[in-house]
Amino acid sequence: MTTNYSRRTFLKYSTALAAGLSFPYIAKTFAAPGSSANETLNVGLIGCRNMGWGDLNAMLTHKGVRCVALCDVDDAVLAERKAALAKKYGQNVETFKDYRKLLERKDIDIVIIGTPDHWHCRQLVDACAAGKDVYVEKPLANSIAECEVMVNAAVHYNRVVQVGQQQRSHAHWHEMVDYLRSGELGKIGRVKAWANFDYAALHTPAPDSPVPAGVDYDLWLGPAPVRPFNQQRFHGSWRMFWNYGGGLLTDWGVHLLDMCLWGMDVKTLPLHTVAHGGKFLDPEGAHETFDTLSVAWQFKDFILEWENNATNNAPHGKNYGLFFRGSNGTLVADRGKWEVFPEGKKIPVKTARAKGDFYVNHTGNFLECVRTRNRATACSIENGSLCARYTHLGNISARVGNGTLLVYDEHKHQFNVPEANRFFKPDYRPQWEFPQVR
Numbered sequence: 519m520t521t522n523y524s525r526r527t528f529l530k531y532s533t534a535l536a537a538g539l540s541f542p543y544i545a546k547t548f549a550a551p552g553s554s555a556n557e558t559l560n561v562g563l564i565g566c567r568n569m570g571w572g573d574l575n576a577m578l579t580h581k582g583v584r585c586v587a588l589c590d591v592d593d594a595v596l597a598e599r600k601a602a603l604a605k606k607y608g609q610n611v612e613t614f615k616d617y618r619k620l621l622e623r624k625d626i627d628i629v630i631i632g633t634p635d636h637w638h639c640r641q642l643v644d645a646c647a648a649g650k651d652v653y654v655e656k657p658l659a660n661s662i663a664e665c666e667v668m669v670n671a672a673v674h675y676n677r678v679v680q681v682g683q684q685q686r687s688h689a690h691w692h693e694m695v696d697y698l699r700s701g702e703l704g705k706i707g708r709v710k711a712w713a714n715f716d717y718a719a720l721h722t723p724a725p726d727s728p729v730p731a732g733v734d735y736d737l738w739l740g741p742a743p744v745r746p747f748n749q750q751r752f753h754g755s756w757r758m759f760w761n762y763g764g765g766l767l768t769d770w771g772v773h774l775l776d777m778c779l780w781g782m783d784v785k786t787l788p789l790h791t792v793a794h795g796g797k798f799l800d801p802e803g804a805h806e807t808f809d810t811l812s813v814a815w816q817f818k819d820f821i822l823e824w825e826n827n828a829t830n831n832a833p834h835g836k837n838y839g840l841f842f843r844g845s846n847g848t849l850v851a852d853r854g855k856w857e858v859f860p861e862g863k864k865i866p867v868k869t870a871r872a873k874g875d876f877y878v879n880h881t882g883n884f885l886e887c888v889r890t891r892n893r894a895t896a897c898s899i900e901n902g903s904l905c906a907r908y909t910h911l912g913n914i915s916a917r918v919g920n921g922t923l924l925v926y927d928e929h930k931h932q933f934n935v936p937e938a939n940r941f942f943k944p945d946y947r948p949q950w951e952f953p954q955v956r
């Protein structure tokens with residue numbers, strides 16, 4: 519589970535180191551932050567509980583970076599993280615509940631966005647408009663329309679953005695792509711990724727309850743519709759509710775599909791998408807997203823597939839992974855290693871193991887790009903948008919109706935199936951206007 523993974527990483531870092539204003543969407547010219555290689559870059563973190571905190575800790579392993587501000591809608595999270603920063607790094611930071619106040623600080627060069635997916639769009643566009651460079655967590659956003667406007671904002675305000683698909687900064691995935699480019703696998707007809715984790719089914723629905731003390735729940739909801747507070751739709755498990763996330767496909771899918779698309783050198787959307795899914799394992803569970811889902815994206819000469827189940831058993835003995843099936847053999851990969859299983863004796867067996875820390879590499883690449891004003895980060899916003907839109911196509915096809923053949927027209931911003939268009943863009947609450955750039 520990505521949450522557990524990041525928690526483990528956070529623990530590793532811990533031991534190793536220790537509603538009101540709205541930004542006008544007006545083009546401004548900003549001085550490049552940290553233009554000198556020796557200048558210290560000031561970081562502000564928005565969303566401090568889990569992955570955002572991991573990202574900040576990874577960033578602070580690099581020289582010339584300091585955290586100056588934290589923002590979270592939960593006082594308990596803010597207090598814990600502020601104390602931890604003081605203890606581990608001796609950094610005394612200002613805290614905010616409203617991210618717009620953090621963005622008003624002129625001395626902040628970089629903003630990390632570690633909030634739930636439904637917040638990424640507004641916060642990234644506002645951060646870009648305020649002249650900050652952004653490390654934004656994956657999936658880039660919770661809808662196709664949001665992905666598109668976020669790319670426009672980053673280009674329009676000329677900001678450096680890294681998307682938290684950290685596998686892009688891991689040597690063994692680069693080596694895997696080099697191997698695929700060599701052509702040794704022969705013709706590749708099928709590529710598949712999967713993630714099977716039982717956290718995708720919330721078996722026992724929890725009753726609604728009062729908002730916990732110190733939590734600004736209205737600000738947690740932000741652009742999403744008003745709903746009573748419920749612990750299951752809050753910290754961590756918001757992933758399984760459509761207004762905030764997209765289930766395992768957006769949670770794990772962006773990471774793994776990124777490797778599949780990169781491996782096949784795909785930079786565009788598929789010809790069409792077909793998906794089947796449901797709450798088949800636990801129809802009474804609290805989750806809204808699919809506990810069982812299959813997606814197929816069609817290309818001219820191969821098929822890309824996805825599978826997720828709310829179980830812990832999965833193909834090739836791996837909870838998550840991917841394979842490329844070629845005429846000469848099959849390459850199976852996860853974050854630990856990749857292996858080639860030949861067809862007969864057509865090609866040699868091969869195993870490559872991962873080394874190094876992808877979080878440290880990924881934040882390091884971002885800092886380097888900020889200093890050199892290079893928009894081509896290891897996982898650019900354009901790439902984050904591509905992978906996120908693949909996941910949304912899969913969920914939308916299954917939500918419209920099992921077996922709906924979905925084609926998305928990027929120029930008209932429309933689907934071939936009218937019922938799908940209601941999933942294109944979320945209805946933001948009036949106080950959170952949907953960002954317009956240009």
Ligand SMILES: NC(=O)c1ccc[n+]([C@@H]2O[C@H](COP(=O)([O-])OP(=O)(O)OC[C@H]3O[C@@H](n4cnc5c(N)ncnc54)[C@H](O)[C@@H]3O)[C@@H](O)[C@H]2O)c1
Nearest residue numbers: 520565567568569590591592632633655656682738753754
């Ligand atoms: N790259 C990875 O491997 C990886 C792993 C885990 C999570 N993630 C991503 O990180 C993001 C956060 O996930 P998480 O597991 O940390 O979720 P989480 O629920 O544990 O933490 C989110 C935090 O954001 C805060 N928050 C919510 N709205 C806010 C707002 N308007 N302003 C400030 N703070 C706000 C919450 O109070 C909470 O502290 C998600 O997009 C998720 O997909 C990425």
